[in-house]
Amino acid sequence: MIQEFKDFIAKGNVMDMAVGIIIGAAFTAIVSSLVDDLINPILGLITGGIDFSSKYIVLSGDVAEGTSLAAAREAGAAVFAYGSFFMAVLNFLIIAWVVFLLVKGVNRVKDAAAKKEEVAEEAAGPSQEELLAQIRDLLAAKAV
Structure with a gap:
């Protein structure tokens, strides 16, 4: 069972998925900043500060x-x-x-x-x- 787990972890797909999750977490912070710091103020300006x-x-x-x-x-x-x-x-x-x-x-x-x-x-x-x-x-x- 341990060998099966090692084989599973060693597969490229698992490592690719791990990298994707880490990049996704960092990407979420960027998008949140984009929305909160750039788009929301523009929407507020267009809608009169709402x-x-x-x-x-x-x-x-x-x-x-x-x-x-x-x-x-x-x-x-x-x-x-x-x-x-x-x-x-x-x-x-x-x-x-x-x-x-x-x-x-x-x-x-x-x-x-x-x-x-x-x-x-x-x-x-x-x-x-x-x-x-x-x-x-x-x-x-x-x-x-």
Whole structure:
């Protein structure tokens, strides 16, 4: 069982997954900063300073108007925090867009590398099998 575990850990996929998780955690911090520090202020400017993350509707409980979302939750009120949901959807869309751009860039680099390999293979001349076949044919022609 220990050997099976060692084999599992030693596989490339597990290591790739671990690297992906670590990079993903760092990437989350970057995207959070992008949303919080760049996009939210622009949205606030466009919407006249409205902070969507603190928008909510009280479903039950007594909460004074103008109370923050955190204070309303602390008071035990049931709140419909549509602003937080809106910001989560916005974060998701931004992350999806950035991942799309990254994958598109990586695919473009892979395609360029594959084209270079194809050109190098075409320029390299005949394959080893083709050369051996030519030598065979020449020897057969000489023998006749």
